[in-house]
Amino acid sequence: MDIKGNTGEVTLTGTSQPSKTNHGAIALMVSLFFIFGIITVFNDVLIPHLKSVFDLSYIQAILIQFTFFSAYFLMAMPAAKVIERKGYKQAIVIGLLTVMVGCLMFYPAASMVFYPLFLLALFVMASGITLLQVSANPYLSALGPSETASARLNLAGGFNSLATVIGPLIGAHFILSSSEAQRGAEAVQVPYLTLAFFVLLVAGIIYFYQLPVLSIESTASKKKGAWKFRNLRLGVLAIFLYVGAEVTVGSFLINYLALEDIAGLSEQSAARYVSMYWGGAMIGRFIGVAFLNRVKVTNALTVVSTVAFFLVTISILSSGSLAVWTIVAVGLFNSVMWPCIFPLGIKGLGEYTSEGSGLMIMGVVGGAVIPLLQGVLADYWSLQYSFCIALVCYAYIAYFGYINGKMTQK
Template sequence: MQTTVKCSNDSPVSTRLIQHGALVPFALVTSLFFLWGMPNNLNDVLIRHFMKSFEISRFQAGLVQSAFYMGYFLLATPAALLMRRYGYKLGIICGLLLFGTGCFLFWPAAQIGRYSFFLGALFVIASGLSFLETAANPFIAQLGDASSAARRLNLAQSFNPLGAISGALIGTLFIFSGVELTGDQIRAMQRAGTYAHYLQTETLRVVTPYLVIGAAAILLAILVAWARFPPVSVQSHEGTLGMPGHGAYRELLRYPHFLLAILTQFMYVGAQVGTWSYFIQYVQDSVHAPERVAGYFLTGTLAGFGIGRFASSFLMRWIRADKLMGIYAIVNMALVAIGVLHPGWAGLWAIFLSSFFMSVMFPTIFALGLNDLGENTKIAASLLVMAIVGGAVLTPAMGLLARYGIQIAYLVPIAGYLAVMAYAFWGCHVKPRGRG
């Protein structure tokens, strides 16, 4: 059994989606996609909320994503090395325990009232998610026939936006207070000595949602420890079977399609994270909506993302994954360009719709990048997870560009979709070196 779907000119083939006897582990691992969607998109709420509660700039608030995605970057390789020795199951358990611990750290961070402590807690959360993504994506890709890997991974990833929607909605309802003070009100509260208490109260609003999510992560770790995971074997390009967990990083240099996938994933994640991180601010600046209304718009665009995931998984029965992704990338460049050139209701709805078309990109880049890597699959997956650091780099870059207008910042996602288009139509087809 190979590890991933072939990126070829052949039409998609109808095959069994999940191997026999693997339904329970598939369901448990798929639930991880839902679970890590919540903190990913709670960050979009935190950026706006911390700007208010800590009185910081857009660039400083963008460091939320930097701390978060640096956790992905730094822990992906240790996660791969652990799983290469002990398997996917232990990697998932370790990831869930780290994730839960980071959520629980929000309580002491709020009591101390230091922004840097929250950044540290977010780093721990992301470290756990790095383990989960390094394990879950290749595990799902290998849990059935190679020709259906991209469709299987898109199906599992379809539950991620449901978690994202839940995260944005939880943040909007339970973190946003709806209180937005004017300059005169702030000065009046400062004179009365009540402003510091107001800021502390705003900061404490983040604690309860994270404690609940942390408890859910610990419960899921117990369920995974109890469940029986099937062994997963892969096929190298020489055609010999073996357990995944061997291979060497230097061998990956022979696969240009994989190296280009890393760059493409870096650009795509930066586009996705940046789009959502500043969407609340875009809504407020372009149509002057209050923060809670902007939060509901964010929830709506994430719902579009979820619909796109399920629709794309369905369409891949007839349309090749790479071709569909390329078409979606072209559409998104046009939509975001409207958002840049026409800030207001037209631009808002254009960027709103872009989430539907970005939905297919992450899992498809992941699956196509792992194509035909055989025994190198786990270590390759860790590098693709490390590419998520694009969210840490490009989001603050958008914050700097936002000084010239929030719509100008959205030039960055356009560059990301250009990279995705190039990979879909060219990069994933590049032949491995040393092969015919």
Template sequence: MWGFITVINNTLLPHLRSVFELSYFQTTLIESTWFIGYLVASIPAAKLIEKIGYQRALVTGLAVMTLGSLMMVPAARLPSYEITLVALFTVACGIALLQVAANPYVAVIGPPESSESRLTLVQAFNTTGDVLAIVFGKYLILSRTTGGTTLEGTQLTYAERMADAQATQLPYLIVAGVLAVLAVMIARANLPALSDATLRHNAEERKKHSLWSHRNLVFGCGAIALCVYAEIGVSSLFINFASQPDVANITHEDAAFYLAFFWGGMMVGRFAGAFLMRGIAPEKVLAAFALGAALCALVAVFASGPVAMYALMAIGLFISIMFPTIFALSIRGLGPLTEEGSGLLIMAIAGGALVFIQGRVADSYGLNWGFLITAACCLYVLFFALWGSKPTNALPPEELQPAPE
């Protein structure tokens, strides 16, 4: 569900671009607002988890997401670009709380040596929600609008745009209902607690250590920021890119069908990556996937026709393991600093807010040239895998068993 609510933006953005007649820069600013929510909410989220625990933090995050989804209904009815931004920012704050709680929880709930594989596996299920979101958005948003069923560049009348704006009310009502049910389920679930050894050490103990002495965390923050940027830059602009006459020359609705394969590749890649990392060092798997993603991005830049679209689709397969693998490698050896380190890594997700740069490049030079930035981001991840992920000043591992009843 968390993957779903994030990726539905991929069909929402071309829809909003049509309704409000936005430039690519203005369209990508919507995604920037979304990721600013991560920047604003991550540190308060870590403090909240300290006070109320992981399970209650998950419930609170889902409740905030429900509120933001309900705000999308008046935003569509008015319609209002500003209320849309506030609603999406609210949802993003809820997801930031979930990320700060869920990722370290999954990483430390089992044996340390398999944390990368375990987190990648969980993220694979997250990606099933990504695929479902594209199908959901294709049929409940794009296929029900004039802008979604006509070719790129078609001029809509004011009445058509206002009618199209109403299309998001039903989808977000459904999303809000599911999130509310999920919040109740999580609240009633018997989730294992972490032992005292896995919780935050007292203030005096933490003063003995510095986050900045851990090279893997410092470079990991940059890797998280850039891999998220790469993922968002591709997925947010894919529909508009594929719809161009010199690429696939198809409608937004049809382009959403191919975007589902981008997220399908993410899902397959994560299941495959979780399996590969059982027998191959995660750093080596990450390096191979990062190189593959960079090459695909360069094909999308310099090729034309359907080949460029297929190359962009393939990036999903190679980007797939980046976030969970980088996250697990970055908190390796942090010991009592794991929670603070996790908070910094979730803040780094705000790197996706820089996607407006790609929108500016698209307006000035063309959509394809923006994917040079994607290639550069993937090359940084390659550097992290080969050198930056090596821990320095690693602290002793903690006992990672559930607390006794």
């Protein structure tokens, strides 16, 4: 990787590693992960609020997550094209402005009290976040030695989790509090206008900042065939199921804790536990910054996914405080899954890394599909037992960690 004087351009060629870590660029990428977190976790507050406003079934309410995370699947490859044509810096600015437009669309959606317009606004926001994700993950992985890529992604994930801790508290105050809830759909206008202003501010800072531009050789960006790598195929499914499990637990948590057999909490009180759920992920990710440098990534992934499996099982089969705290504790063990899965999925791809990264990001569509499946189970079976779908997800992730450990030994 060559760093070219005042231009701030960084050129990544093949699989070469940078001569030194660019801390300024890392800091800016981490700020983007904070934005991902606070916008994504607001959906957990939107679901119970709009379910009440529009008198929706679980399936209809979970269309919020389905619409949001479908954008990752539909827009990941177009996002890669934008990066190829505009470069990383301009792509990031375009992504932030797209997110801002989506936030602004909440104002007319609330004024008209029109659910489909809410869904369209969510899709626009998620399209912008997809562009940011496709840019930030491989870029951050490249800003230092490959051996510490998991630690860098984990650091960014920690700040992402910080946002997910703050988000439910803000959402509960402005959207779920009794005084605001009386305003119905209009309760979302102030929070999303504030988010729009914040995102515009970050876009302006990045536009005027000398952000290093990571460019990949043209032969690398046009090379196709990443799907032939087994670890990538397994990794895409692992990302699909990990994001699906993490999102579906957070999405249904407020309604789950409101059940009389579980805790019988009000929506506003239950939102505090959503904050704790994401707070566990934050704590785990900051611990993982040091932890993942000392243990084998495949072993760490197998252990945390196995523990998550058993925690969900206990919550399903119990009630009261035990059911509450075991499901909330799942967030702690979700913490290091993404920074373990993503590097394992693109490991050894070489000139196919760009394509492989796009395919891995497309796997985030799991956040659309898995909650929708749980919504069906919740409507036609039981909300508590619908969490069985998370068990399938964690079982596969444990397998992915185990099988990758075996592949590394060969």
